[in-house]
Amino acid sequence: MIVENIMNSKVITVHPDNSVAQAIDLMRDNNIRHLPVTTEGNLIGIISDRDMRSVSPSILTGDEPELLINTKVKDIMQKQVITVHPLDFLEEAARLIYEYKVGCLPVVSQERVVGIITEADVLRSMVEWVGLLQPGAHLELELPNRPGMLASVAGIVQRHGVNIISALLFPGKMDNTQTLILRLKALDIRMIIKDIEAEGHKVLWPLQREPDYER
Amino acid sequence: MSGKAVFVYHPDLEKYYFKPEHPFNPTRLRITVSLLQELGLLKENDIVTPRLASMEELLLAHDQDYIRAVEKLSNNCFEEEGLFFGIGTEDNPAFSDMHWASSLVVGATLTAGEEIMEGRADHAVSIAGGLHHAGRRQASGFCIYNDINVAIRYLCHKYHIRVFYIDTDAHHGDGVQWEFYEDPNVLTVSFHESGRFLFPGTGWLNERGKKEGYGYCVNVPLEPFTDDNSFLECFREVVPPLIEAFQPDLIISQNGCDGHFYDSLTHINLSISAFQEIPRLVHQLAHAFSGGKWLAVGGGGYDPFRVVARAWVLLWAEAAGLNVKGNIPLSWQKKWQKISPCTVPQTLFDSPEVSLSVPRCQEIAEKNFRAASQAVQDTLIVLNKYI
Known part of the structure; x- marks a missing residue:
């Protein structure tokens, strides 16, 4: 998944000579928290709602609107902007957002702003990836950390004619295990669980019934 | 409480049958009716024969291409295109006469609704109905057509009513x-x-409806191993105040009984008593707030002999205002033991020794109750503002 696929390409930008008051209006009207600052499409800085808050007068002490009208965006903008390229992986964008603790990344190609990607976009994509928006059953397994384990589980699911909505495989708690999370398009996954356990794999979720009784 | 009740049923409803070994086993309808008869709770003139839902009616809640596909797959169960609509999977395998049988289930629920709205009955029970997972163009979770959706659309359109749905x-x-x-x-x-x-x-709790419907969707997610006390505590916290605030013209309850502790598809730990208490509460609320109008459908329930028959006998007994005694007739036990994989029950209720209590039950109850309180809060704000 690349940035181009999930970025918002209708970018609302602000000019460095615009007033801070104008920028505040722009953010409020569009319900957004970041404004790339551009001159003729070229990125020269960025301002966020946090920058706005730090220059706005406190609601407790009354206001000095003159100051907001007279101050220009270029006077308060961040000039060092962390950006991504449209062909970067979504994972890379997520890593940058996380490591630099920023709320958004302008997407820049040939020095022009072609899109914007926010932390909310990244999270929405992940929600879609794990299939949370489709009806399904959640199955979580602990597998030995060696080749062929995913294929073994997928083979069992296939034998039951069940479609996999999403699959996430990642390192487990211990070095010698991996965790596999599947979302299956099926209501009744009892037989799949039984077969997976018969194969010797550990089912972490759904938790099996606590008390044992006659059935 | 008085009120005339009808039972919508015909043996043909059993033709909604996926395949042998499938957990959704329509034999449960027959053994429920058999138990009702053996107990002397169901008379000939209580029964209303269901009609078939028409194409126009199905279209109220399903897309045309989906219905066409279901029709086609009824003749040839191996069409590849079924998978696009969720048919042909292990959950929802195609079966012959699928369209006809599914239309009859929808028709049964429509018939039940008409009996009530035309004033021929106050309460109507359609145990074959309750296929609550089906979408407009998607078979899902053992459900081909959504009888509840078609019925609500049909009844709202024809009688201009507001409906309170409890699942x-x-x-x-x-x-x-x-x-x-x-x-x-x-x-x-x-x-x-x-x-x-x-x-x-x-x-999830935060699924609360959208646009004009905001607040008109309430969800109470419960912890695994939830028992009768916790479930009913949540039910009483949520349902009565909502019905009172919403003032519905009709209450529809979906009475899936797969939350019983014997049911192997879920992890909820209800006993049979809960399946008497839930309809009892709904019944009271119907008389208090919807002029008695109450339509009850079936739903999930995958332990036919130990759970479904008993739960739905209690559902009908409640709707019909009949008293039930504790024992299951020997004749019924003998008849069905032959095909039951487990020992059939001898009593209508679970004995206290069988019911389960998990060590964490206090925690579970607390967590559930918190969910219930939150769930009801937002909706009450919306309802009290607009009504």
């Missing part, structure tokens, strides 16, 4: 929820095992 199946009533998600004339409430553990993985 106590252990699975989230997603199909009904999404169909009326933006509709303030239909308030849906679903109690179910949390989506963390169970299909369809939805039904």
Whole structure:
């Protein structure tokens, strides 16, 4: 998944000579928290709602609107902007957002702003990836950390004619295990669980019934 | 409480049958009726024969290409295109006469609704209905056509009514929820095992409806191993105040009984008593707030002999205002023991020794009650503001 696929390409930008008051209006009207600052499409800085808050007068002490009208965006903008390229992986964008603790990344190609990607976009994509928006059953397994384990589980699911909505495989708690999370398009996954356990794999979720009784 | 009740049933409803070994086993209808008869609770003139739903009626809640596909797959069960619509999977295999049988299930629920709205009955029970997972163009979770959605659309359109829908199946009533998600004339409430553990993985507290329908969708996700006390505590916290505030013209309850501790598809630990108490509460609320109008459908329930028959006998007994005694007739036990994989029950209720209590039950009850209180709060604000 690349940035181009999930970025918002209708970018609302602000000019460095615009007033801070104008920028505040722009953010409020569009319900957004970041404004790339551009001159003729070229990125020269960025301002966020946090920058706005730090220059706005406190609601407790009354206001000095003159100051907001007279101050220009270029006077308060961040000039060092962390950006991504449209062909970067979504994972890379997520890593940058996380490591630099920023709320958004302008997407820049040939020095022009072609899109914007926010932390909310990244999270929405992940929600879609794990299939949370489709009806399904959640199955979580602990597998030995060696080749062929995913294929073994997928083979069992296939034998039951069940479609996999999403699959996430990642390192487990211990070095010698991996965790596999599947979302299956099926209501009744009892037989799949039984077969997976018969194969010797550990089912972490759904938790099996606590008390044992006659059935 | 008085009120005339009808039981919508015909043996042909059993033709909604996927395949042998499939957990959704329509034999449960026959053994329920058999138990009702053996107990002397069901008379010939209580029974109303269901009609078939028409194409126009199905179209109220399903897309045309989906219905066409179901028709086609009824003749040739191996069409590849079924998978696009969720048919041909292990959950929802195609079967012959699928369209006809599914239309009859929808028709049964429509018949039940008409009996009530035409004033021939106050309460109507359609145990074959309750296929709450089906979407407009998607078979899901053993459900081909959504009889509840078609019936609500049909009844709302024909009689200009507002409907209060209560779903106590252990699975989230997603199909009904999404169909009326933006509709303030239909308030849906679903109690179910949390989506963390169970299909369809939805039904979170924050699913509250959209646009004009905001607030008109209520979800109470419950912890696995929830018992009678906790379930009923949540039910009493949520349902009575909502019905009182919403003032429905008709109450529809989906009475899936797969939350019983014997049911192997879910992890909810209800006993048979809960399946007497839930309809009892709904019945009282119907007389208090909807002029007695109450339509009850079936739903999930995958332990036919030990759970479904007993739960739905109690459902009908409640609707018909009949008293039930504790023992199951020997003749019924003998008749059905032959095909039952487990020992058939001798009593209508579970003996206290069988019921289960888990060590964490206090924690579970606390967590559930918190969910219930939160669930009801937002909707009451919306309802009290606009009504």
